[in-house]
Amino acid sequence: MKRQLPFLLVFLFGAFMVFQYYVPHESSEFVYEFLLDWVMIIGIFALALGIWSLYTVSVDKIRHKKENWAYSYVTLIGLFIMVVLGFTYKVGDSWGFYSVFVISLMTLLGFLIQTSVSKDKGLWLGLSGLSLVVALGIAFTDDSWGIAFMTSEGLSNTMFTNFADFVLTPILATMFSLLAFFIASAAYRAFRARNILATLLLIAAIIVMLRFNPYMPFGLPEYMAKTSNWLMNVPNLAAQRAIVIGIGLGIVATSLKVILGIERGYMGKG
Amino acid sequence: MExxxxxxxxxxxxxxxxxxxxLYKDNPFxxxxxxxxxxxxxGFFVIILWHNTLVPNLFQKLEDGDWYMLWLNSSEWWYIIPALLGVLMWTRFSKEYSWVSRWPMGLYIGISTGIAIPLEMANRVNKQLHAMMxxxxxxxxxxxxxFDLLSTTSGLAQLIIFLGTVAGLIYFFFSKEHKGVFGGVAKFGIWILMIGFGASFGYTVMARVSxxxxxMQDTKAWGLEAFNANDIANPNYGSQYQIVFWALTLFVVGYIVKEIMQHLKSKNA
Structure with a gap:
């Protein structure tokens, strides 16, 4: 029951999904769409596991005052503020006491964490209750904004979009651009022309990188652009194609091993 | 801009x-x-998945039912089943009942792998083979x-793509020792792969540079906005814009000076 039933489920649903792909009937299409919905729903519930894990790891860091523990508050506040903003929206022309509501929820979060980590639980629990009362009081009396779980008004909440545009995007873009520096220094160490293969790699990389350089003389930019275009569309295409075919065959082989119960690592121990 | x-x-x-x-060092900022x-x-992905996936695929399907009936009176009541299976995933938190989470996991993996086999064959393997031939x-x-050796549509380019793909696949075939003709083709394969990796690497670096x-352009635009020096004048402009600009600039410069002082102090000590 503990192990056999999951294996049976994997085999039955896996074999069925492979089979239905080759059945050209609308009922087959319906079952496909239906089970795809199931997978999405189960997957989202699994996301809660990840969020809970993030929360417990952060609280654990705070509780045991591990290295850089104070930054865990930043993570938790970032997480919860986005969730609060994503479920709320503006109704009238002004936000009313919305900012007080958000701050009281964030203080509630902080006090709850303190309750779980502190010895003086009564004080922090009392403060948590106070924050909750303030938040609920504003939520029930302030009509200038609303809470929406079932409709997507929260996605157009300007505070939510501002957090995405001015917090998330700049940091992610900067982190990716940081990699340009690290890649360049790693490339210097890794791609020295020690043998013919490393030299091929180096030359191809340099030509592609110089593609947009406008400062080269004697019509070289045009020649570089053409060579780079050829590199990307001929040898690179061949290499990528070989890799993609390899990946595809690898996924098929691994999936077959999973369906047939040869690969069982995903079940864990016990 | 307000x-x-x-x-x-x-x-x-x-x-x-x-x-x-x-780039300087790991620091509090x-x-x-x-x-x-x-x-x-x-938090962002929780909200996006909630509004764009969970609501249309679960809640909207059950919306004609009543919560006190556990949505069993809904016209599409069977959508309760994946929700229940999803909830069963949370038994992972329990040491005693974590095995229950294997049921939804089994269903999830079964459906996913079953979908993957024909789709991967169709979309990756067959399509690429078809394009190659x-x-x-x-x-x-x-x-x-x-005469244009760098043409990407010439017969020569098509031949290189075909031979390069075959040779690349042969390079990844380890069940036969890379010797003789087979080894020679595999060697050509690794050459093609290395040129491909180099080109991809160069492309990635350029993407990161962009x-x-x-x-940097955003930073420049912010500086111009602070001094109302953009092409279109800001009708809401006031001294507060410059105050914010100088506050951040002083903050950054102050941190740099502090680091230099600290460095000099440690050098002299």
Whole structure:
């Protein structure tokens, strides 16, 4: 029951999904769409596991005052503020006491964490209750904004979009651009022309990188652009194609091993 | 641009500088940005998945039912089953009942792998093989417009793509020793792969550089906005814009000076 039933489920649903792909009937299409919905729903519930894990790891860091523990508050506040903003929206022309509501929820979060980590639980629990009362009081009396779980008004909440545009995007873009520096220094160490293969790699990389350089003389930019275009569309295409075919065959082989119960690592121990 | 928008822009610039400060060394500002992005991105995806996936695929299907009937009177009541299976996933938190989470996991993996096999074969393997097996254009072997070795549509390019793909696949075939003709083809395969990796590497670096340029352009735009020096004058402009600009600039310069002083102090000690 503990192990056999999951294996049976994997085999039955896996074999069925492979089979239905080759059945050209609308009922087959319906079952496909239906089970795809199931997978999405189960997957989202699994996301809660990840969020809970993030929360417990952060609280654990705070509780045991591990290295850089104070930054865990930043993570938790970032997480919860986005969730609060994503479920709320503006109704009238002004936000009313919305900012007080958000701050009281964030203080509630902080006090709850303190309750779980502190010895003086009564004080922090009392403060948590106070924050909750303030938040609920504003939520029930302030009509200038609303809470929406079932409709997507929260996605157009300007505070939510501002957090995405001015917090998330700049940091992610900067982190990716940081990699340009690290890649360049790693490339210097890794791609020295020690043998013919490393030299091929180096030359191809340099030509592609110089593609947009406008400062080269004697019509070289045009020649570089053409060579780079050829590199990307001929040898690179061949290499990528070989890799993609390899990946595809690898996924098929691994999936077959999973369906047939040869690969069982995903079940864990016990 | 209104002042609140400018404050948001300043926040973005501060976080950009905080992240770039990692090039110098790991420091509190970088740690702040790093921890913030973990939380904010997790929260962002929770909301996106909730509104765009869970609501249309679950809640809207059950909306004609009643909660006190556990949505069993809904016209599509069977959508309760994946929700229940999803909830069963949470038994992972329990040491005693964590085995129950294997049921939804089994269903999830069964459906996913079952979908993957035909789709991967169709979309990756068959499509790529089909694209590879084009008839070689022998009439325009060196390009349609005369002799052009760098033409991407010539018969020569088609031949290189075909042979390169076959040779690349042979290089990844380890069940036979790479010796003789087989070894020679495998060697050609690794040459093609290395040129491909080099080109991909160069392309990735350029993509990252363009992101860097974008961050610098944003920083420049913020500076111009602070002094109302953009092409279109800001009707809401006031001294508060410059105050914010100088506050952030002083903050950054102050940190740099502090680091230099600290460095000199440790050098002299």
């Amino acid at each position: 002042f609140t928008d400018f404050l948001w822009m300043t926040c973005g610039i501060f976080l950009t500088l905080a992240t770039f400060s990692f 970088y740690k702040f940005a790093e921890h913030l992005v973990v939380g904010v991105s997790a 084009v008839e070689i254009d022998w009439a325009n072997f060196f390009g349609a417009d005369g 992101l860097f340029i974008n961050r």
